[in-house]
Amino acid sequence: MSRPRPSLGRWRLPVGAVIALVVAFLIILFGTLIGPEGTIQMTLGRGVQLAETQYINALTVGALYALVALGYTMVYGIIELINFAHGDVWMVGSFASWWVITSLGVSGPITDPVWLVIVLILAFSISMVATGVLGVIIERFAYRPLRNAPRLAPLITAIGVSYILENLIENLISDSIVTIPRPIPNTELNLGLFSIGSVNLFVIIMAVALMAALHLFINRTRLGRAMRSTAADRDAAQLMGVNINQTIAVTFFIGSALAGAAGVVQGLYLGYSQFQIGFYGGLRAFTAAVLGGIGNTTGAAIGGFVIGFLEVTCNVFGYGKWSEAFVFATLVLVLVFRPTGILGQQQGDRA
Amino acid sequence: MTASPTSGGVRPLLRIHDIHTYYGHIHALQGISLDVYAGEIVTLLGANGAGKTTTLRTISGLIHPSAGKIEFDGADVTHVDAHMLVRHGLGHAPEGRRIFGRMTVRENLQMGAYTRHAGAELDADFERVYELFPRLRERRSQAGGTLSGGEQQMLAIGRALMTQPKVLLLDEPSMGLSPILVEQIFGVIESINKQGTTILLVEQNALMALGVAQRGYVLQTGRIVQSGPAQDLLNDPEVQKAYLGG
Numbered sequence: 001m002s003r004p005r006p007s008l009g010r011w012r013l014p015v016g017a018v019i020a021l022v023v024a025f026l027i028i029l030f031g032t033l034i035g036p037e038g039t040i041q042m043t044l045g046r047g048v049q050l051a052e053t054q055y056i057n058a059l060t061v062g063a064l065y066a067l068v069a070l071g072y073t074m075v076y077g078i079i080e081l082i083n084f085a086h087g088d089v090w091m092v093g094s095f096a097s098w099w100v101i102t103s104l105g106v107s108g109p110i111t112d113p114v115w116l117v118i119v120l121i122l123a124f125s126i127s128m129v130a131t132g133v134l135g136v137i138i139e140r141f142a143y144r145p146l147r148n149a150p151r152l153a154p155l156i157t158a159i160g161v162s163y164i165l166e167n168l169i170e171n172l173i174s175d176s177i178v179t180i181p182r183p184i185p186n187t188e189l190n191l192g193l194f195s196i197g198s199v200n201l202f203v204i205i206m207a208v209a210l211m212a213a214l215h216l217f218i219n220r221t222r223l224g225r226a227m228r229s230t231a232a233d234r235d236a237a238q239l240m241g242v243n244i245n246q247t248i249a250v251t252f253f254i255g256s257a258l259a260g261a262a263g264v265v266q267g268l269y270l271g272y273s274q275f276q277i278g279f280y281g282g283l284r285a286f287t288a289a290v291l292g293g294i295g296n297t298t299g300a301a302i303g304g305f306v307i308g309f310l311e312v313t314c315n316v317f318g319y320g321k322w323s324e325a326f327v328f329a330t331l332v333l334v335l336v337f338r339p340t341g342i343l344g345q346q347q348g349d350r351a
Numbered sequence: 352m353t354a355s356p357t358s359g360g361v362r363p364l365l366r367i368h369d370i371h372t373y374y375g376h377i378h379a380l381q382g383i384s385l386d387v388y389a390g391e392i393v394t395l396l397g398a399n400g401a402g403k404t405t406t407l408r409t410i411s412g413l414i415h416p417s418a419g420k421i422e423f424d425g426a427d428v429t430h431v432d433a434h435m436l437v438r439h440g441l442g443h444a445p446e447g448r449r450i451f452g453r454m455t456v457r458e459n460l461q462m463g464a465y466t467r468h469a470g471a472e473l474d475a476d477f478e479r480v481y482e483l484f485p486r487l488r489e490r491r492s493q494a495g496g497t498l499s500g501g502e503q504q505m506l507a508i509g510r511a512l513m514t515q516p517k518v519l520l521l522d523e524p525s526m527g528l529s530p531i532l533v534e535q536i537f538g539v540i541e542s543i544n545k546q547g548t549t550i551l552l553v554e555q556n557a558l559m560a561l562g563v564a565q566r567g568y569v570l571q572t573g574r575i576v577q578s579g580p581a582q583d584l585l586n587d588p589e590v591q592k593a594y595l596g597g
Contacts, residue, residue, distance in 0.1 A: 222465070225454075225458065225461065225462060225465070226465065228451070228453070228454065229451055229454070229462050232451045232452065232453060232454075233449050233451065235413055235433075235445065235449065236445060236449040236450070236451065237462075238412075238413060238432070238433040238434045239411060239413070239433055239437065239442075239443045239445060239449075239511075239514075240434075240437065240462045240463055240465045240466075240510070240514065241434045241435075241437035241438060241465045241466035241514065242434055242462075242465060243434045244434070
């Protein structure tokens with residue numbers, strides 16, 4: 001009882017995410033426009049323009065990681081389980097989106113805006129519901145029976161579920177890279193201060209909107225309160241009338257649905273998927289969650305963007321092949337000097 | 352063994368009959384029976400580890416007994432889960448307060464009203480809690496974790512009251528509080544009872560508990576070893592020796 005549990009905490013999520021975005025943009029603009037000659041520009045060899053594009057890519061990749069990281073952190077917050085299958089739920093989401101998009105006969109950019117909106121709505125809603133349900137099923141049959149087992153048991157189970165999902169997709173759908181047609185026409189939009197690709201803009205707005213919705217859900221709704229109370233103290237929550245099983249299932253649904261959205265984003269932005277992306281990408285998203293402070297959703301969002309920036313910075317300086325070493329070295333450093341992650345969880349939040 | 356002198360032939364509101372509860376292989380409750388009649392304050396006394404908290408956790412459905420029967424308000428609730436029992440009118444302010452430290456005082460009280468619908472009645476209950484504990488009104492926007500121990504206890508009781516309990520289980524409300532605060536909390540317990548809530552009170556402070564209760568039970572290593580009117584227990588040499596420092 002004295003063990004402090006991470007709580008879903010104070011969710012200043014959109015504020016945090018927006019601040020992170022703004023600060024990031026300022027740094028980029030400063031760095032690229034006013035930065036000393038011969039740093040970024042020289043390394044790039046192609047001038048300011050490219051650096052700007054790269055950092056917008058960083059934001060986009062960051063948004064993707066942030067969406068996935070949220071699921072890791074929500075599940076950890078509520079049942080203290082590192083859900084290693086979560087990255088694979090994301091992967092399944094990308095395949096769901098591939099299925100929706102190809103089933104609708106889309107093979108490339110859609111110029112009719114109405115049709116484009118319909119395709120996007122269908123891709124997001126079907127993928128999110130599918131992964132949400134998948135998450136609930138995983139929790140129900142793989143984790144719930146082990147809820148009171150020693151902590152190693154569900155962890156191993158999670159790794160098992162991860163491999164099962166990969167193997168299912170590998171054998172039933174495709175064992176190689178599948179190309180996901182990109183319905184959003186890629187044009188550069190000039191926003192005055194900077195220009196941004198339409199896909200990037202859409203992805204960033206979509207991610208921030210989903211995070212804002214999550215924030216409101218957790219802070220303003222009755223179910224959100226149920227989630228926070230369950231994360232803080234399961235027994236006390238039950239004594240208030242909270243149905244713990246249902247609340248945990250809802251948490252899995254939402255976290256997994258966000259991974260489903262990230263799966264769609266994967267297709268829109270990168271245009272491909274493969275049965276193993278959940279492993280590599282999931283590891284990075286998990287790192288983002290830990291970096292931000294696991295159990296804390298604002299932290300997960302910030303961590304996602306940090307990882308995105310680290311990766312792209314490596315690319316910009318020509319060390320793209322070293323990005324994994326950089327990302328994980330940063331993780332190690334943060335954990336050594338600040339074991340609770342960037343936002344950290346205060347200890348002893350339980351009276 | 353425990354017919355209440357005040358109850359006549361009335362059926363108890365809460366009846367626990369011969370329950371056995373295990374924690375793993377530990378036989379924590381070894382056949383406990385007790386009755387609580389509507390309108391009473393009944394206290395359950397005992398040393399650390401006697402099984403007081405386990406008894407309350409079993410009654411409120413956080414754990415289920417392996418044998419025995421629990422009846423509440425005329426229904427068999429032996430295997431009903433805690434979150435459903437709250438809806439039937441069983442409130443429980445658990446040991447160690449267990450308030451939600453990161454939520455505000457108001458949000459904690461809202462959690463107490465989790466199963467209820469917004470409306471005038473709910474507003475009246477908020478008002479009632481704030482009147483019982485004016486400090487909570489002052490601190491309603493403050494995080495629960497920043498309150499003092501006494502205030503947290505008030506919040507724990509207030510939160511349980513928000514569930515609109517017919518029976519309120521209180522687990523060591525005086526734990527860790529200064530004598531003045533203990534007096535105050537017991538005063539509140541009496542007034543809650545006068546307003547119509549039946550109370551089952553677990554306490555280590557036997558003197559105070561027997562002072563407000565009509566009847567009491569003494570628990571020792573998972574068994575009821577004594578029971579009767581509070582006044583009789585107060586005067587009982589063995590109870591005095593074991594729990595009243597006499």
